[in-house]
């Protein structure tokens with residue numbers, strides 16, 4: 001995780017680095033630091049905690065210069081502290097390194113370097129890199145970095161500076177993301193595009209095993225062995241404003257409100273003009289291959305996994321192919337049965353999640369065709385997968401995923417309809433009916449988002465509790481799992497999501513007077529059974545809030561304390577609406593508890609460690 005930024009050019013380097021780090025703070029926010037070439041040489045400033053702490057330090061002692069590197073940290077080796085913060089340096093203080101990832105053999109290397117007389121000050125693996133670069137330096141920083149990394153194992157993205165060659169900034173990517181921003185008379189590096197977006201939209205995306213040497217007027221790309229390479233420059237369409245809060249108090253709230261647009265953007269160009277057919281021209285998977293699929297495995301982490309749970313039900317009901325869902329960190333270790341006629345779908349907002357990437361590679365090693373549903377087109381997962389369906393949600397900054405999840409649902413619905421058409425499992429009329437309902441979703445969602453007050457009031461009520469339960473059946477069960485994760489993640493209220501029919505097999509013992517229970521009751525086919533389960537918790541004194549359709553509010557109010565109505569769509573599509581009150585509930589509960597909504601404790605947006 002961690003965020004890296006680097007700059008070389010004529011602007012105020014400190015400001016460019018700080019602004020870039022603010023855009024990357026979602027990747028980690030334990031501490032931050034920068035190194036800048038000043039007229040007194042390479043100077044470092046770093047501080048434990050948020051970037052604001054670093055800014056206060058820099059107000060007292062600004063670093064003025066024309067090149068620098070910066071880092072925002074998510075601690076892996078060594079607790080968050082000033083000394084463990086990046087940039088790290090060597091004993092001569094002539095070299096400086098920022099690093100994202102893990103150097104797996106750092107202890108071995110550290111012992112070796114100590115035996116050679118080098119002195120360490122931090123507990124990090126990164127410090128090893130600065131000592132290694134210093135040791136290998138013989139007048140050429142590029143060669144020194146290449147030699148240093150030849151000793152290292154693991155995942156890393158690096159930014160390296162040396163006082164001996166102040167006109168150069170060296171960047172390396174080895175299994176951790178890194179992009180290069182191209183300006184005029186200035187160049188940039190960043191862990192992610194938003195870090196540099198306010199300065200340039202032209203980027204190169206480095207592949208694993210590649211490096212870049214930047215001066216203010218040039219960028220040379222090469223492999224880590226030193227072979228020069230050329231790469232097509234990508235022009236990024238999103239503007240910097242899309243990555244800003246745009247008048248909302250938090251990114252999360254902004255992103256919740258961007259969902260109608262994300263639905264429209266993800267559907268755009270994928271439904272033909274007749275409205276009766278899904279077209280996915282980007283798919284390489286042939287119709288013959290689709291007809292031959294015997295099984296589908298959906299693999300992802302966290303929220304993306306929850307989208308996969310809905311995806312499973314969409315595919316199974318529309319296409320009648322058996323689907324397994326796996327949490328990516330478990331997939332490899334369960335010895336999965338994968339054959340060449342297995343379609344593996346990996347889902348990832350960032351496209352950089354290490355567990356998901358490892359699962360993708362595992363599936364490919366068994367000959368499976370891997371289709372990625374991702375929000376970041378140039379990401380590692382997008383590039384390694386055999387096929388990609390891009391969710392067009394735009395940059396998601398808040399750690400708690402919202403619009404990425406719902407766009408993933410839209411992508412699953414589109415894919416299911418496409419597979420159904422190829423395999424002839426749905427009539428054209430049925431496909432047209434589902435498409436029409438999908439096209440109505442953005443407006444239905446807009447109407448719902450215009451009335452947040454009831455959910456806000458309920459959120460304030462539950463914010464006083466430490467434990468609560470979510471229950472639901474079928475697709476409602478899939479959605480409450482996402483609702484529960486969201487609530488835990490940002491409000492720190494403990495919650496459990498249960499299949500409503502499963503409560504009586506043990507968990508009912510935890511229901512006591514006044515405990516909040518949120519019941520999602522939107523699936524008409526199982527409504528009566530859900531109501532029976534609601535009665536079971538009601539009889540034990542639970543304080544129940546139901547989320548349902550308008551037509552069921554009156555009857556449900558006989559068993560629950562309050563009810564919230566969502567617009568009606570087809571049962572299969574309901575998750576694209578029913579999750580939204582749960583997102584808002586988490587948001588307002590977090591706000592009521594005074595938490596940092598966009599940057600919850602202990603977490604990071606992009607999880608690039610296994």
Ligand code: M6R
Pocket residue numbers: 301302303304305347348349350351352353356399400401402485486489605606607
């Ligand atoms: O970028 P990804 O979609 O691969 O990330 C997967 C999870 O880390 C992510 O969804 C996480 O669970 C979210 N913070 C939840 O809001």
